[in-house]
Amino acid sequence: MHSCYSYSYNYIPFKLNRLTPRTVPVRATVTSSEKRSRKKKPAKDDERSLENSLRFSFMEELMNRAKNRDSTGVSQIMYDMIAAGLNPGPRSFHGLVVSYALNGDEQAAMDSLRRELGAGLRPIHETFVTLVRLFGSKGHATKGLEILGAMEKLNYDIRHAWLILIEELVRNKHLEDANKVFLKGSKGGLRATDEVYDLLIVEDCKAGDHSNALEISYEMEAAGRMATTFHFNCLLSVQATCGIPEIAFTTFENMEYGEDYMKPDTETYNWVIQAYTRADSYDRMQDVAELLGMMVEDHKRIQPNVKTHALLVECFTKYCVVREAIRHFRALKNFEGGTQVLHNEGNYGDPLSLYLRALCREGRITDMLEALEAMDKDNMQIPSRAMILSRKYRTLVSSWIEPLQEEAGLGYEIDYIARYCFYFSK
Numbered sequence: 001m002h003s004c005y006s007y008s009y010n011y012i013p014f015k016l017n018r019l020t021p022r023t024v025p026v027r028a029t030v031t032s033s034e035k036r037s038r039k040k041k042p043a044k045d046d047e048r049s050l051e052n053s054l055r056f057s058f059m060e061e062l063m064n065r066a067k068n069r070d071s072t073g074v075s076q077i078m079y080d081m082i083a084a085g086l087n088p089g090p091r092s093f094h095g096l097v098v099s100y101a102l103n104g105d106e107q108a109a110m111d112s113l114r115r116e117l118g119a120g121l122r123p124i125h126e127t128f129v130t131l132v133r134l135f136g137s138k139g140h141a142t143k144g145l146e147i148l149g150a151m152e153k154l155n156y157d158i159r160h161a162w163l164i165l166i167e168e169l170v171r172n173k174h175l176e177d178a179n180k181v182f183l184k185g186s187k188g189g190l191r192a193t194d195e196v197y198d199l200l201i202v203e204d205c206k207a208g209d210h211s212n213a214l215e216i217s218y219e220m221e222a223a224g225r226m227a228t229t230f231h232f233n234c235l236l237s238v239q240a241t242c243g244i245p246e247i248a249f250t251t252f253e254n255m256e257y258g259e260d261y262m263k264p265d266t267e268t269y270n271w272v273i274q275a276y277t278r279a280d281s282y283d284r285m286q287d288v289a290e291l292l293g294m295m296v297e298d299h300k301r302i303q304p305n306v307k308t309h310a311l312l313v314e315c316f317t318k319y320c321v322v323r324e325a326i327r328h329f330r331a332l333k334n335f336e337g338g339t340q341v342l343h344n345e346g347n348y349g350d351p352l353s354l355y356l357r358a359l360c361r362e363g364r365i366t367d368m369l370e371a372l373e374a375m376d377k378d379n380m381q382i383p384s385r386a387m388i389l390s391r392k393y394r395t396l397v398s399s400w401i402e403p404l405q406e407e408a409g410l411g412y413e414i415d416y417i418a419r420y421c422f423y424f425s426k
Contacts, residue, residue: 055086059095066095069102090116094127101134106143109134125156132161136168141177144169145184159190166196175203179212186219194225205234213238228261229268236271245275245284269295270307277315278348285319288312306335310342314351322358326367329355333374340378346385353386 058081065073074096078088093116100109109131116123128151135144144165148158162185169178182192182200192200197220204213213235217227232255239248252272255264273291276284292312295302309332316325332338343352352375359368375382 051086054084058086059091062092062095066099069099071096071099071103071108074099090121090124093121094124097127098130101130106134106138122154128156129161129164132165133168136165137172139169139172139174139177141169141174141181145181162190163192163196167199170199170203175207179204182216183219191223197225201231201234205238208238210235210238226261229255229263229265232262233267233271236268240271240275243279245272245279248272248275266302266305266308269302270311273308273311273315277311277318283319285315285321288315306332306338306341310338310351313342313355317351317355317358320358322362325355325358329371337378339375339380343380343383346383350383350385353383356386
């Protein structure tokens with residue numbers, strides 16, 4: 001028996017769960033000052049969002065005015081922003097510069113930039129690009145370079161703006177300035193895009209500026225892009241018209257023994273054949289024949305086109321090898337518009353007229369009919385020069401029907417058409 005006052009360690013009036021820790025709910029105590037500050041934060045956020053919304057509305061309207069070239073409207077919106085307690089930022093001034101640039105007002109655009117700098121703001125990259133594009137379109141390369149210098153001082157990447165300046169100068173027919181800007185940047189370490197390299201080389205060659213085209217080609221190769229057949233053909237287009245075919249042939253040889261990406265193509269052969277054909281020095285027919293032989297040897301890769309045959313007709317007609325001229329004319333007439341290519345708008349002595357007159361001199365009636373049929377097919381009229389031979393009063397018709405060395409002085413005009421009809425009616 002135990003006493004009611006005795007204590008037993010084995011007696012526990014409740015069970016303990018040792019696997020779950022006891023948890024005591026703790027309530028965070030917040031001071032009154034923290035409560036007040038927490039209530040004020042939403043008010044500041046609302047003010048900031050309201051300011052951003054208001055600024056966005058102003059900027060949206062400002063940019064719309066800028067796109068519409070409304071410089072006055074852009075300025076008015078900037079004054080409204082100041083009145084509303086908002087300071088115009090770099091993008092606001094960018095819109096102002098854009099509006100003046102679209103109107104072509106260089107002075108106002110520069111004044112806007114100075115005003116922005118005077119306000120202690122850092123112009124964004126697009127603002128400088130806009131000014132560079134404006135000066136390039138006006139042909140003011142020096143001012144464009146000054147803007148590039150200002151961009152460098154602000155640690156902006158000027159390569160994109162430099163390329164835009166070159167393209168705008170070329171597009172607006174300021175090729176010489178474009179070359180200077182390109183060479184200045186290239187020698188300073190800037191690398192152009194493939195499109196800009198090709199653009200400058202093509203435009204320089206069109207203008208006959210072989211020196212700059214060659215220098216740009218060297219800069220392109222120094223930058224890691226090798227000149228291809230396309231670039232060599234551009235250079236040949238200038239060399240073929242300089243009157244010294246040996247220069248063109250030297251370029252041709254460099255291509256012939258070069259890598260696959262610079263091998264001669266049909267256009268290459270055409271330029272060299274043209275250089276020899278239209279040279280004024282001496283008989284170049286043998287050189288043309290050698291080129292023709294090289295083209296035949298490489299026939300699996302190179303096929304003559306309409307210009308090739310037109311040049312060969314011109315060459316053999318010029319050097320009085322009429323049979324070869326006829327052979328290539330028969331190949332030429334298989335191309336649509338072949339006689340028009342041969343005529344060449346009457347340039348370089350009008351090769352078509354020379355060919356017709358050569359047929360007249362030799363009395364080749366069948367070949368003459370063949371040539372006239374080809375001209376009719378191409379909707380070509382007989383050129384005025386083909387109607388007159390080197391001797392007085394010798395016309396195409398009289399030479400065709402009665403190919404004499406000189407006209408008999410009968411004292412009256414002869415109806416050659418009637419004589420021709422009478423001859424064939426027999």
